[in-house]
Amino acid sequence: MSVNQREIGRHTLLSEIRRQQPIARINLSERTGISRATVTTITAELLKEGLIEEVASAPSDKDARRGRPTVDLKIRGEAHLIAGAKISNLAISLVLMDFEGKQVAEHELALDKTVFDTDALAIVLGDSLAALTGKIGRHVTDVSGFGLGIAGIVDASQGFVHWSPSLDRRNVELARLLEQHLSIPVFVDNDANLVAIAEQAFGRGQGYSDFIVVTIESGVGMGIVIGNELYRGTRGCGAEFGHTKVHLDGALCRCGQRGCLEAYVADYALLREANIAGSADGAPQVEALLEDARRGDPVAKSIADRAGRMFAMGLANLVNIFDPELIILAGAQMQSSHLYAEEVIEAIRGSIVQIDKAPPEVVIHKWGNTMWALGAAAYALDNVSERALAGMAAHA
Amino acid sequence: MSVNQREIGRHTLLSEIRRQQPIARINLSERTGISRATVTTITAELLKEGLIEEVASAPSDKDARRGRPTVDLKIRGEAHLIAGAKISNLAISLVLMDFEGKQVAEHELALDKTVFDTDALAIVLGDSLAALTGKIGRHVTDVSGFGLGIAGIVDASQGFVHWSPSLDRRNVELARLLEQHLSIPVFVDNDANLVAIAEQAFGRGQGYSDFIVVTIESGVGMGIVIGNELYRGTRGCGAEFGHTKVHLDGALCRCGQRGCLEAYVADYALLREANIAGSADGAPQVEALLEDARRGDPVAKSIADRAGRMFAMGLANLVNIFDPELIILAGAQMQSSHLYAEEVIEAIRGSIVQIDKAPPEVVIHKWGNTMWALGAAAYALDNVSERALAGMAAHA
DNA sequence: GCATTAAATTTGAAAATCAAATTAAATTGA
DNA sequence: TCAATTTAATTTGATTTTCAAATTTAATGC
Structure with missing residues (x-):
């Protein structure tokens, strides 16, 4: 054995x-x-x-x-120092935690561009890690593991990025490249998966063996935990909840297909329907639209309502397929509040198969920007733990 | 430990x-x-x-x-004798297999009613098992394990049936009841799960660790295998693929909700749309409708086409959520051929998230009536194997 | 200060694994 | 035909690992 x-x-x-x-x-x-x-x-x-x-x-x-x-x-917290980072659209957020999982520092960095070549990214990450560790008087080489969350299609076991909106080329051995540049172990995963890991380790998923995390940012993401394990799919592209179809030949999605959930609930979809041209950062416009809806403007209300109902339908499908114990609606942004409304959750309950047992819990978890980075760090922590134990056998 | x-x-x-x-x-x-x-x-x-x-x-x-x-x-095939049975609408099919998994006898029995009280069911099953074992000159008590597949919401680990269309009451400890009556170990599971087990053990799922089986009979069922294990959901009611919603406020389903996939692809849905009143066994009428469609009748064709496209959409959602290696479309009935058409499979490919890697395989597996019973037997075989090994430790 | 209680450790026996040595059963070739 | 060779399977003996029982440790109660 x-x-x-x-x-x-x-x-x-x-x-x-x-x-x-x-x-x-x-x-x-x-x-x-x-x-x-x-x-x-x-x-x-x-x-x-x-x-x-x-x-x-x-x-x-x-x-x-x-x-x-x-x-x-x-x-023993001091046993290891773990770092985690999330590459967002125009920012990188980082956290540093000890082996106990306690956050000991954080750092945020604005970016001047959204797409990077790998060398530039390595430099930016190296500098950020130096700044992060510097905050508690430590050095990058003191870090036992660095977890990185990035959008796109990622093979986490190999640290291989098939495609990412943040990288200027496909098929990058990102973990290996960063390890060479940073001289510390690097673990890469899809950002939505990392939120699931964060919820499992530090958030609302604690104590649950089977749950689903749905995240809403500019797109709609999902992470699945089955039997206490993150399920990643066989090609690393499962859990594309935003691109499940909720309408036959429906609204056009960014991905080129029609009827995707994202094409009904994402920022750009709301603005498009309201006939407002979106700008680079449409957040204020969306905020205004939703404010109108709350005030009773019939057009805005109709748009927000439909988004909510489509969202509920998508979530009900998840329940019907998975039958999880818990669904966590997680996100940092407030503008999605129309999707978190009580009517939406009620609509989910009305759309799932009815049996005697109680339906799965639905909880809303609003968190700050560091949650993504915390998940990345938690992922690294798992891996560092594993390696530490494996190492014991070797020199025992 | x-x-x-x-x-x-x-x-x-x-x-x-x-x-x-x-x-x-x-x-x-x-x-x-x-x-x-x-x-x-x-x-x-x-x-x-x-x-x-x-x-x-x-x-x-x-x-x-x-x-x-x-x-x-x-x-060693002779080590144990295993039985499996499936309760269908108006029939019970049974198989007998040896410990190697080789089928050694089968038996089919027409029923005069669809809903049973548990005592009557126990008697019918006991008689059927006697007839089945009699075919090879054996006795019911020679059987080491009996697997039973039944439609409805089943907690397989407890052999507990929350609800089944085949039983006249809810919340039945079916495995325990049958064990008392038959004096052999009984294992009960949802029928759709059993097809997944059958595909894994004897069918197209051999060698795959993550796959989905979709079955089409009067309803639409699904079984999920993740990491070589059947995933049953946390309340025993996962995998209700037929009741995933494919249209907001769509067609009315038997379950009382609207927009369920079943309400677009099931027999009764097709007949309803064609404005034909369904009878107890609508199969011939459906067959005629589909034949019309093939011949080019525009109304019939439109109905069959939409069913196919809805079905493809539902399957594409499964792929987007699960990213399995393989999807098996399994069924005994020929009248569903419009759902197995090449256009449908093409439509699935067009609706899933595109990456460099190949999309999951989709295979069609048409089989006879015994497949369900084989799955039930395979489930019993697993359990008997487990018990045999556990027994060794005890008297070692 | 002595009995009592409960956690943690130590001890010694039993269980289980594995590398290495041995045995078993075949083929090859002289 | 029979020794040499080859490979599978088994046996042997050392090592690892676990655990029940006995012992030790560190507290409280009277």
Whole structure:
């Protein structure tokens, strides 16, 4: 067997500590089914390796309890420094976190262009990482892993970008290129996937094994978590929720096809219908349109309503296909509020197959710009964790 | 750890033998990464238990090879007898297979009604099983596992039927009830899931880890296989492809909602549009309508065409969401040929997100009535296998 | 300060894996 | 025909790993 038993044990315990920390050895033994003796042995290894640390148990536990007190274990934050970044339209946002997942710094950078060649991108990212790490007096080479989120079609396992709106050419071995330039391990994934990872690790997806995250920015994205694992599809282009068809021969989409959901709910679609020519940043115009709708302007209201109903229909289809525990509507922008309205969620409930059991939860999660970068960092954190454990076996 | 290492080894080897049989020990060692020594030990156990058997290697391998010849291993068919059944509208079809998965008998039974109370169903199934096993001179109690496919909302892990069109009441512990009546282990699942299992085990899904099966009978069903595992959703009601919405406020569906795919492609939908009152079995009328369409009748053609385009749109959405390797369009009935047409498949290709990689394969698999029952048996086979291995640990 | 309690560790036995050595069963060639 | 060769399968013995039970540790209660 390629993965030996001890490695499985180490992985199980480290994951459990991460999820439940702080937690005592005896509780780890109960939760994982690994004997106390083995928990002692393995946690000793992890302590020696510096991946976890002992902390005094919370006083609330200690009070009025006889016997030897428990000693809690937790992830040792200082074990590794992890960076994450998201390339947006005209900006890069970065976060730095410790091995515990605590954010320790962030950085934002405006870009002067939307499309980069890889060398220029590497330089920009290198400079940004230097600035980011500099904020806490550290250096880029102190970073154990760097996660990068980028729009487009990405093969995450290879760090290979088939196509991205942010790159000037196709089929780039982006992770390898950046690793050469930055001299630290780099992990690349599609940005929508990273939001799903962020929700799983830090957000509303905590504790759920099967859920869907739908993101609304300029386009409509989606991430799928099945059995606690991100599902990426077989060609790396699944989860194109924005391009599911909601109308036969419907409205024309940016992608050239007709009837895509995006062609009904995206900014440009709303402006087009209202007969307003969109500019580079149409956000204020969209905001105005939606404000009109709220005030009762019949044309604006009709446009916003239809977008909401189309959106609900798309989401109901997701539920009918996947039957997830939870749907998270995630986004940073406020202008999509018409899609987050109670009527929309009600419409979803009315469009799914009815059974005795309760329908899936739908929650709205509005967050700041760093969420994307946090997801990228969480992805890197997973990978760094994995490598740290694999490394232990080697020099054991 | 609750599952010990030896059990994992046994499971790995038995599965590998099932997939690759006949196969020699040395090849098992290479494929699984388990050492030759351990393969010898574990296969000896499996041989002793009677789950596998040795067979002479194929002569083609033997020719012109020096050294000690390999001894192939294969599943021992006589180890267990497995039954599977599918309850259709007015019939039950059953198959009997050996532990190798080879069909050894089949039986078909017409029903005089579509809805049963559980006691009556148990009696009918008991009689059918007796007739089925009688065909090869065996008895019901010789059967190690009985898989049953039934339409509706089923919690397969509990053998619990939330609702089924074939049962006169909701919330039935069907597996437990049938086990009491038949005195053999019973496993129940939704019929669409079972087709996916059948395709995986015996059909076009062999060798694929991520694929979708769409079935067309009176309704439209779907089964999803992700990572070699059937995905059942969290409430047991996922994969309701027939009730995904393809039109906002569209045609009225049997389920009471509007715009469901089924309301455009099912038999009753076609007849309704053609303004023909449907009877209990509308198949001949549908057949006539489609024949008219083929002959060029404009009304009939328009109806059939729209059904095909709606169907393509629904399938394209599946691809955009899942990005599977393969889509299998499976069905027994010929009257759905307009949905299997080349134009439909072309329309799917035109509606999915375009990337450099090839789109997923779409294959059409027309099969006889036993496919459902075969899937039920395959599901039972999985479970019996599992139990046989678990049993070994107990009395080892 | 001694009994009690409960966590953590240590100990020693049992289980399981694997590399290396051995045995088994064939072919090749003299 | 029989030794040499080749390759599969098994056996052997060392090593790893786990776990139950015994022991130790560190607290509270009286």
